[in-house]
Every structure is written in C-alpha cells, then in structure tokens.
Amino acid sequence: MRGHNLWGLFFGAEVALATSLLSKPGDSAVIPSWDIQSSAKTGTNLQALSGVGVDTSSWHHINSSRCTLMGCLLQAGVYREDDLFYSDNLRKFDASQFRVPWVYRKEFNLDLKPGKHYLLQTHGITSKGDIFLNGKQVANNSVQAGAYAGHEYDVSKIVEKNNALAVQVHPTNYDYDLALGFVDWNPYPPDNGTGVWRDIEVKQTGPVALAPLRVVTKINLPKDASTAQVTLTSTARNLESHEVTVELKGKVTSGCGQSYTWNQTVTLGALESKDLVLSTALKDPKIWWPKQWGKQPLYTGQISVSVNDEISDVVDDTFGIRQVTSKVNSHNDIIFSVNGLPFQVIGGGYSADMFLRWDSEKFTRQAQLTLDLGGNTIRLEGKNEHPELYKIADKLGLMVIAGWECCDKWEAWSYNDNLVVNAQWTEKDYVIANASMKHEALMQQNHPSMLAYVVGSDFWPNDRATDIYVSAIKKTGWDIPIVASAAKKGYPKLLGPSGMKMDGPYDWVPPNYWYDAEPSEDRLGAAFGFGSELGAGVGTPEIGSLKKFLSKEDLEDLWKKPNKGLYHMSTNVSSFYDRKIYNTALWARYGAPVSLEDYLLKAQIMDYEATRSQFEGVSAFWNKERPATGLIYWMLNNAWPSLHWNLFDYYLRPAGSYFGAKVGSRLEHVAYDYFKKAVYLINHSIDQKGPRTISVDVIDKNGKSLYSTTKTAETEPNTSRNVLDLATSLKSITDVVFLRITLTDGKNTTLSRNVYWLAKELDVMNWENSDWFFTPVTKYANYTALSKLQAAKVSVSTQASKSKEGNTVILENTSSVPAFFISLNLVDKDGKDVLPISWSDNYVTLWPHEKLELKVQGAGAAAIQVNGKNVGAAKVSI
DSSP, rough: OOOOOOOOOHHSOOOSSSSSSSTTTTTTEOHHHHHHHEEEOOOSSSHHHHHHTTTOOOOOEOSSSSSEHHHHHHHHTOOOOHHTTTGGGGGGOOOOGGGSSSSEEEEEEEETOOOOOEEEEOOOOBBEEEETTEEEEETTTTTTTTOOOEEEEEEEEOOOOOEEEEEOOOOOOTTTTOOOOOSSSSSSTTTTTOOSSSEEEEEEESSSSEEOOOOEEEEEETEEEEEEEEEEEEEEEEESSSSSSEEEEEEEEESOEEEEEEEEEEEOOOEEEEEEEEEEEESSSOOOGGGGGGOOEEEEEEEEEEETTTTEEEEEEEEOOOOOOEEEEETSSSSEETEEEEEEEEEEOOOOOOTOOOOOOHHHHHHHHHHHHTTOEEESSSSOOOHHHHHHHHHHHHHEEOOSSSGGOOOGOOTTTOOSSSSOHHHHHHHHHHEEEEEEHHHHTTTEEEEHHHHHOOSOOOHHHHHHHHHHHHHHHOOEESSSSSSSOOOOOTTOOEEEEEEOOOOOOOOGGGGOOOOOOTTSSSEEEEEEEEEEEEEOOOHHHHHHHOOOHHHHHHOOOTTOTTTTOOOOOSTTTHHHHHHHHHHHHHHOOOSSHHHHHHHHHHHHHHHHHHHHHHHHHGGGGSSEEEEEEEOOOOHHHHHHHSSOOTTTOOOOHHHHHHTTTSEEEEETTTTTTTEEEEOSSSSOOOEEEEEEEEETTSSSSEEEEEEEEEETTEEEEEEOOOOOTTOOOOSEEEEEEEEEEEOOOOEEEEEEEOHHHEEEEGGOOOSSOOOOOEEEOOGGOOOEEEEEEEEEEEEEOOOOOOEEEEEESSSSSSSEEEEEEEOOOTTTSSSSSSSSSSSEEEEEEEHHHHHHEETTTTEEEEEESSSSOOEEEE
C-alpha cells in the first residue's frame, strides 16, 4: 500500500477552485479532479458529505476527471501498475474494499448570474450512483444506473457561488449490472470497473438549452460527388415557464475555412422541447475516406441559439462526408461498402484498458500501428470508449465497429444457455438500455469513422430490446448499418440475419486452415464470410516485455512446463488458461526448445506464420465465389500484459504476430495458398492498376535453387485473383524449402516481398472434431530441419535519415545459405527496448547474398539487437 497523496495535508479541507468553472452561456466544463474515499470510512450521509467545507484531508486526491476506483487509486499512487501486473500479484489483491460504496467528491465555484441555468451532465457511472449537490439530492441510483447511461439534470435551483458535489458509486456485478466486463480476456479488475469512469460536466445556458449536435450527410456515391446534403439538428429545451422566441443560427465550416451559415426564428412554449433542423447543400464537398483509400477532410458543424440578442447555448462537433452501407449476400454473409465501393474489413478486436483508464497518446499509437500493418477497422466488443477514440479514428482514417458485449447481463436472454448466472432483464434494465443506447448514439453518430453498430455479440437481443436500440439510433438520425449480433445463432425480426460468423478459432490452428475453405458449412473460421472475432490465439511478447511482468520462475515455466496454467493467459476457468494446444504444435513442428531464447524464437516463427496466413487467406479470397468479406482478428491489443491474443503487446512492442499480419495485409501483395499451392495477386487499393511482375524462387535449406519463374499480370483495384499454380513445381519437396515471392510494378519498384518456409507435407486437420475454439491437428508438418540449418553470416549497417521515414537499416547475407527469420530490435543505452517503434518490416529471411533495406523510427536508440534461427545473436551500435 502506498502513502496518501500529500495535497490534502497541506490544505486540510478541500479548497474550491479559485476561478469560476464557467464564464458564459454555452460553456461546459468537466469536473477536473476528485477526492475519493470508501463509505466504510466516510459513512453514507451524502447530504452532509455534499456540503461545502467538508474535511477531506484523509481522502485520496485524484488529479483526473474520470477513473474507476482502481484507476483512481493507481493515479494517486496508492498502488503501482508494475507491482499489480507482476507475476500473479493481482491474484493476491484484497478486493473486499470495493464491496461497499465509495464516494467521489469535488468543490467548485460558479459566477452566478440572473437568468442563467446550470445543468449537471453525466456520461455513465458504474454500476450506479447517488448524486448530491450542496446537500440536496440530484439523482438516486435507480435513475443514474448503467455504465453508458448519460443523463442531464437541471441544478439551477441548487447551485451556489461555492458548490460541493458528491457522487456515491455502488459496487458492480457483471451478472446483474449493465457494465463493462472482460469475460476471459484477463482477470477481472478487483473493482469490476466501479466508479465515475466517464466525465461529469457542468453546463451554463440561458433560457434555452441545446442537446448534443447531430449531423446527417447524404451523398450519392460513387455516382455523384458534386453535392452533399448536410443537416444539422439539435433538440432545444425551453427551461423557462413562459414562451420564448429564439434566434437560431447554423454554421458549417470546412477545414480550409470556407463557411456556410443559416438563420431562423423559432418560438418555444413554456418548458417545451423541439427539434431544430437546419439543412443545406454543399457544392463539391470534400469526401472522407478510410486511410488506405484517401484523405480524411473534416468539417465543423455548429448550432447556436440566442434570446433577446444574447447567446443562450451553443453546440458544435466535427463531422465528415462519407457513406457507409451493408448488405447480406446470397451466402448469408455481410458485406460493407464505403462511399459506394465494396469494403473488405481487415482489422482487430480492440480492448479498453483493464482499469478503463484512457490515454489519448497510447490509443493514437495503437491506431497508427493498426493502420501501419494494413488494418482498416477496429471492433469495440462492448467497450464503447470515450469521445476521444472516435475523434482520433476520424483524423487517422480508421473505421470503427462498436456494440454491446457478450457473456454477462447485456445478453441475459431466455435463449442464452451459456451464462452461469442468467439474471434476465427486468423493467429497469430496459430503461437503462434505452438511456445507454441514446447516449452512445449521440456520442458516436457524427463520426465518419463509424462503420456499424452491433447490438448483440454472441447472442442477439430480444425483440423488445432490439426495438429500443433501433429506435434510439434512428431518433438521432444516425444512418449506420445496425447488425443484430456478431454470430449467426439467431436474429430479431426487425433486423434480420447479421451475416457475421463467430465460429472460432481462438486457439492455434495451422496456416493451411484458412485456405481449406470448402465445403464452407464444415469449415468454421476459414477464409469465407465475415469473421467477427477469430484468430490462431497467438501474440507472444518478446523478452524485453516479458521481463516487465513475469518472474524468473514464470519465464522458466513458459518452456519447461508447456501444459501449465499461466496467470497471464486467461482466467483459470477458461479454455485458454494454458498454452497446451499451442505448445503441442510448437514441440511437434519445430522441435522441443532447449532454452527460453529458443522457445521464444520458435514462438515468434509460429506467431508470424499463423497471422500471415490468416490475413493473406482473407485478402486472397476477397473475390471468391463465396468471398471473405471481413476479418476481425482476436485480438488487436490486450487490456493488461498478456501472453496471447494480440498483434502488438501491452507495451506496444510489435513482434511476430504483428509482422506476419503486416505482410499479409499489404496494399498490393502476392500470397501463397498453402492448400492449393497457388499464388494470389492482391490489390486492396481503389486506384492502383496496371502490369505487375511476380517473381517466384524456391531454394532448399542449403541455398540450392530448386525453381524460379516470373509472370506478368494485370492488377485491378480492390480485387484479388489466382495468377499462378505452383503445385507441380513444389510436388517433389522432400524436406523444408524456402519460397520467395516478390511483386514489382512497371518501374521495377518492389511492392511486396514475401518468404515462406514449406515442409514436405501440410498439417492435417480433423475438421469433423472441431470445437468452438479450435480444430484439432492429427498430423503436424515437420519443420525440425530448421533447427539444423548451416550458420549464416549477416552484416548490419545503418544510414541516418532526416526524413519522416526514419533511419535505414541495411542487412546483407554474405553467406551461400539462407539467413532464416532475422529479428531486429532497437534498444537504448541501457539495453531496454526503444518504444514506441516502427519498422517497415521485421523477422525477415534473406536469400544467399541478398541485401535488404528496412526503415525504422524510434527515439533514443543506441544499438540494434540482431537475432535469427541460424544467425548468431549480435548487437550493432548506431
């Protein structure tokens, strides 16, 4: 236990802000910080605790506007993340302190003026909260309930010059509360996410208040991009008991400063609410595109209302002009379109932080890594985030699929037989769900990055809940695909089939799994249809990350006890508590590890080939008779330091799973179909076309050339097709060989370079005995010869660059044998990983006497660590 924050010891009772929280009508201010304490110490007299001048010197002082109890205590230094996450320390944490309510408290000043109104706005308190201001109750916990339920309370008659706000939060139970759970992704947080996890705001208005701005854009793409209809809408509420005449002004401003304005006069009756709608046509609008397809121009929309020539309220937001649609094709698979063009979803399942802490810088980096590896979409499986996530996604061009989560109260339907506790919905749950959907729709609807909202995860909502969800979305004017669920188990009448499959895998499967796609009714997660969450269960962190959260004994267990349950996998009641399926394959395919270093290198090889084949398989089959319409890799990132289920680890270090996915998702690419021994020409762009040269080379483990050919083929935008058959050429394989496929354009620029290692025989799968999380392998491919490769010598040099592309690292294999699976890592003067880091490519294999240039960005680097399967470990100073 860490000591209390000393701030309170200097000041005694909490000192109110010296300046007013608000200055003019239309202003909205976030409660900037909190004092928190357990009700076991404060008592539950909120009337007294919300009085000005209460002594909070013994409370925890939190310099954050929003945090769960655990997040708050971490911010205050009571606990340290490094300690909690180390080994199994979190298992020993005493969570009993969170079984009683806690109190959040803050004092603030207001410069009160006659005729002004003050609104207290919440955006979700977990699990529920009692709100008191200046000794008076604002809301009880039956009204302010649900993690996503935002409410607005008129506190004009309660506020004073000096104010004290107290919020009592109640313990969260995932079986009974509409909250944010993690299922088997990681251990449950000790506080179950309880607290003021989203901002609470105070807003000042005149006689009329405005609800959040809603922006609807209509454009006929791809046929006509010359005009876009833009409609600004807000609900105006007359807070006075008499009629008010309102001067309404709408404004749209482009990124280059061009403005469009409208004016209108509206009369509101006493206490009346009315939608204010302003619409206009924008000529030659700038179209918003996903990153790989174009630019991300944004507009700003604003509505202001004035009464008697004085501003009463103002709302604004950014938006983009784009069009998203979806349909379920003849195979019962969903396919999305963006701006009128078929859009193959390539992405991953995003996880919020385990303690629901928000870090804009970290998410920006996560989004950049996603885009860098070729992803275009993230799915928020029940973790609808803070407004910043959607704004960052808008700016970067990353599509977002949001929705509700599985496996707890959100899916407590009579037909859900997967729940241990099925506390089916009561009347109050439908009320909370309605408030939650309204809030999330208002928060997300203006963002061009939004691709779809999935109102059910493993199970579809019942008809009543569906009506609530759809009605709330439609009332905001949000024109977005609404998907019944992420699975094909069933659907509500109003929405019809989802077109998404959730048939696994979640644990290791071999590379040929994805290509063995027929008959599709027996092939589960193979490359066809839309996989809403699926992957080979990989994502092993490298040693620099592992040492941050595993003890020496934990590291030994990784390779000495391959079947042991591991705390940093999933929960101990999960099918993913150990690495048995993964390790059985590693031992059989690559040979028993002889050291931790050997195990980790073989793990990176396994992870690389697993993710590359998954992303390649989906990309390759985009234009098949039954196309692969989308892939959400399970998972993109982890909520805490984990040993699997990621494309980059908790510390943002990309490893084998990342670079395999990056190769498999290149904008223009050539991929090898393990099952049919075919080469596919892949084009994810919407504007690149023309002749391409495909070069194929096969060598044995000693570097002897076995086969070589080139072929020219025309590439077309947004297509993939089979262009070359290698079945005959590879028929005579007797041992492990290396296959290199490169793609060049008319200027001889290399667009893609791809190296495979192939065994004599493929892994043999037992499809008939597939489980929901993996397909058994009855015979493993034999890659043990890779541990007997002749040693290769590789020179490494660097070339400084002032460009945004970073420095150049030059690798040259000076040997007559291949240099297999060379990993490069940038470290600082203390030998620690340089993070964040960006490599153009990594974990590469070089042909004899081949030279390869890579780009790297990373600040503070002193050396490059070099390693490989048959390349001696080295450290090259920069």
